Amino acid sequence: MTAPSYTQGPREKALLVMTIGEAFDRSATRFAERDALIVVHQQLRYSWRQLAAEVNRAARAFMALGIEAGDRLGIWAPNCAQWCISQFASAKVGAVLVNINPAYRCSELEYALKQSGCKWLVCADAFKTSDYHAMLAELLPELASSSPDQLASSRLPELRGVISLADQAPAGFLHWRELAELAETVSAEQLAARQATLHCEQAINIQYTSGTTGAPKGATLSHFNILNNGYMVGESLGLSEHDRMVIPVPLYHCFGMVMGNLGCVTHGSTMIYPCAGFEPEASLQAVAQERATVLYGVPTMFIAELDHPRLKAFDLSSLRTGIMAGATCPIEVMRRVIKELHMSEVQIAYGMTETSPVSLQTAADDALEVRVTSVGRTQPQLESKIIDEQGAIVSRGQTGELCTRGYSVMLGYWNNPQASAEAIDTGGWMHTGDLAVMDEQGYVRIVGRSKDMIIRGGENIYPREIEEFLFTHAAIADVQVIGVPDSKYGEEIAVWIKLHPGSGCDENQLREYCKANIAHFKVPRYYRFVDEFPMTVTGKIQKFRMREQTIAELGL
Template sequence: MNQPSYTQGRQDKPLLAMTIGQAFDQTVSRFAEREALVVRHQQQRYTWQALAASVDLHARALMALGLKTGDRLGIWAPNCAQWCISQFASAKIGVILVNINPAYRTSELEYVLKQSGCQWLISAGAFKTSDYHAMLGELLPDLAQQAPGQLRSERLPELRGLISLDPQPPAGFLPWERLGWLASETAPADFQARQQSLQFDQPVNIQYTSGTTGFPKGATLSHYNILNNGYMVGESLGLSEHDRMVIPVPLYHCFGMVMGNLGCITHGSTMIYPNDAFDPLLTLSCVAEEKATALYGVPTMFIAMLDHPQRPDMDLSTLRTGIMAGATCPIEVMRRVIGEMHMSEVQIAYGMTETSPVSMQTGPDDDLELRVTTVGRTQPQLESKIIDEQGCIVPRGQIGELCTRGYSVMLGYWGNPAATSEAIDPAGWMRTGDLATMNEAGYVCIAGRNKDMIIRGGENIYPRELEEFFFTHPAVADVQVIGIPDERYGEEIVAWIKFHPGHSASEIELQQWCKSRIAHFKTPRYFRFVEEFPMTVTGKVQKFRMREISIEELIKR
């Protein structure tokens, strides 16, 4: 019989049986005077000791707001020092941080706040084209008349208050600068008691993933889940207190807050944010001027940096390692990253939010072909298997669905036991929805996605969610959304639309309609207006045929 498509990761690296707060404090005690956090666009620098002082101050302030263990605190902001401080302050008092995509618009924000039952929200004032204050004012029209902490809203019944990162927010917001003043209302002994009462298996984070049923699902992650995943990623990279990691990926993703922040705090490495959002020149100059040794990014970020006209003038010689993830990496891009950016030990990582996120990773010594044709082998202390439609493990080399089991698998989808039971079987296996093969050495190659997920520039987009959204347009009778290959972003979105009789809309009108209602990365680049969709004889839509037609018309033309 052929060897089955099942592997265990290395078992010689013990897992960390502690909370995020305990791990953070251990690092602070070891490296107090070393640099912990550099936020270039805010011109802020923290030693571990200074960062700990700010984290503890804001943790006590959050307790003073009435936040208890298990309560939810939303954060809706781009990368900044306050994001990092909030991540660790909330973890220290057992409050569950709810990551909210900075690109979300009003309807998405309302859904996430209500579904998670956030009691408080930390919000930026504005970011790019988004006016956060205005959107919150739209959701909460009586906000200006209500004191912070005494908010009452029928639309968001559990929300009690809003904290703004803007120094002069509108009425109804508590400014971040004043939040720290409340710390004195929490006795140090009460803060200490709260920390000591926490267990590492308790939830600490909710991250929303686009749902195949049209609504995002909140992957609920524990201290144990994400602390250990960040630790294992850092172990594979060989991180230490001498490493300086540039993190241009968003903190609201696991890539930023787990693989980045938690990977650093478990090894004493310096976290460096080059900007509030990715900018190739600012990232390159940050690497050069901060003498970074590690750099993270999705392939489109690395392509933008490699192709920037000022890159040859930058001294990137201190770079050693990093991770490219979020989409398939072209072999030429990997060659250039190794050769032109000095990242000889760059690695590929694969996973999903529901698995904290990384479940497969290449190693520093894997040859170039393995680093671009596979997603590596099973991470330490995890198991992987590939199964057929009956749930049986397939032989090596045969295609099937990839499943993961172990410490990294989420606690479940917040408030959604039905979706949890569909995703995680009774034996604890998480079904990824990705089709894969495993070779004789245990390396896994991703062959496709059986959930039709689109990955555009590292963002996961589920067609069903977009289809549900387009049905709310008065002219749209039916819609099908697919992804097609794109050299820059990996994939682009195509929406096939049928109009109601007597109705119509142009491509520009639909894109403008999307702009104010959904995140920019979910807006289709292409539209195709049709009378009918390709169908099977039994009446099922043939998305594969739609994809073939779209590629022929839009790429090969």
């Protein structure tokens, strides 16, 4: 009889029963003179002792502003030193940090601030095409005539003020540099007393999920959730105080602030931010310049680094490991990362914001074939199962929905009990919405999103399978497969293709390549060659947008 698709992660490794502030203080004491944070684009470097001084100063300033434990503090900025400082300072005073996507526009910003009930907002002045100050002036016309902590907004009644990271900010904003003066009004003893009142199961972070339908939902995470997830990811990577991690992924997302920052803090490793937003050359340069041992990224980032014309100009031999996550990881890309970026111990991690985020991970000593064909096994102290539509656990080798249970599952969606109940069942299982298969050794392979599955003439087709096949074509750098409506078959297969620079390949050649190698019903009908895919700021491909554009262009 085949075993059921259920596994428990190892139990030997104990969970950390402490707050984020306590974990930060522990590393700051143990590794005081070692490098803690290097922000290349701001030309800033901090030892753990120096970073602790900055974090404690900001924490005391937040207390001076009247921020109480449980109050929400928004942060709307790209990767920078102040993001990191705000993350740990807010944790020390027990404020719930609300991560706001740097790509948000006015209506999205208003929604996040209002839905979470933010009391204060930390913001940059601008990023890419977004002028944050201008958007806030539009959203908060009262700000210009308010004193910095006396905002009375008709649209955001709970918001008391805005802290700007800019050198020059319009009237009404509090400048980041003014926090130093405010901090003098609160003593180190008062901060220590506040920290002593906190416990690890309190909410400390809200992250808005980029839902493809409906309004975003605020996944609410505790110290215990995210501190332990960062710790366990770091343990799998074998992190220590001798590791130096380049973090080009956004801090507003779990990948950056949990797997990156908290992974480093729990192990005393160095955090390195190469740029405000991802730039392949800046990331490669930071690795070479800082002799980094760890590099993070989503597949699209690694593809951009591998295809960069100056790749061979950088000495990347210091690299040892890293994480590729955030989207399904193409096999050919994984092989190139190991060979060309020297990341012999690179691992795949799988998860979602609602699970802090990682629930499955490959190991450094897993065979290459395992690391390029699965998302690993269940993380320590967690459980995984794969179920059918009736909720029954399927046998190993069968496809079903992946579910996760354990310390990493969020507290719920902020002020949204209905959505929370729909996501987390009465048994405490988080339903991921991902279709997966578990093998006899407990390794899990993601075969697609349940909503992405294509049903063509009664045949169930998983886009991931066709994508992996197309990656074997030498001309293809990246590929995404979607389903579009069809009057005869119900759905047809469309493919978006990004070619390697200088590669020549057309639709007829790809169609013949498919016909010669895969079943006829899996051969895409529509082909579109593009320079980039629509994606979120975290590098997640937005297949729903691709579907909408394809349907519109083809008049389906």
